[in-house]
Amino acid sequence: MSKLTVTLPDDLHAQIRQELEAQGITTGQFIEMVVTKYFTKSKEGENNMATRTIAFQVSEELYQRIKEYLNRYQEVYGRKLTQREFMLQLIEDALSEAEEEFEAATAAEDEAPEAEEGPEEEAPDCEVDTEDADAGDTNEDDDGESPAEASGEGYTPYTNEE
CATH class of the missing domain: 1.10.1220 (Arc Repressor Mutant)
Structure with a gap:
């Protein structure tokens, strides 16, 4: 351990004495605390920060x-x-x-x-009949009727007539 002696103005010394009494610590503890705070704040760049x-x-x-x-x-x-x-x-x-x-x-x-997206699902392999695809997606048989029309089950043709 080392000793440090300083000369202080009387008013500052009085302030220190009051603080020592308020905190219930010795002069050595107070000086150690102040110096430690000073060097800690200097390293952190907080020495000149406003409070x-x-x-x-x-x-x-x-x-x-x-x-x-x-x-x-x-x-x-x-x-x-x-x-x-x-x-x-x-x-x-x-x-x-x-x-x-x-x-x-x-x-x-x-x-x-x-994680939520997960692996992308691939579309199932399916074959496309290029002849039907070229004709358009009308979902009709060769005779021009849709499968529902041909069977007659539950089919109501849509008309735009009112």
């Missing part, structure tokens, strides 16, 4: 559950986890999970049309 505020209300019951979790976290890990850190981690985890689900759904959609 936005998201505010929402929760029930008293949920608020108390969050507080209990944060207190338990501090007991177990020996470090205070702020509400902000906790909520940001929850949001980031949920967004990562949602992005993975979206990618999986998109991949499934891309594969689904191919």
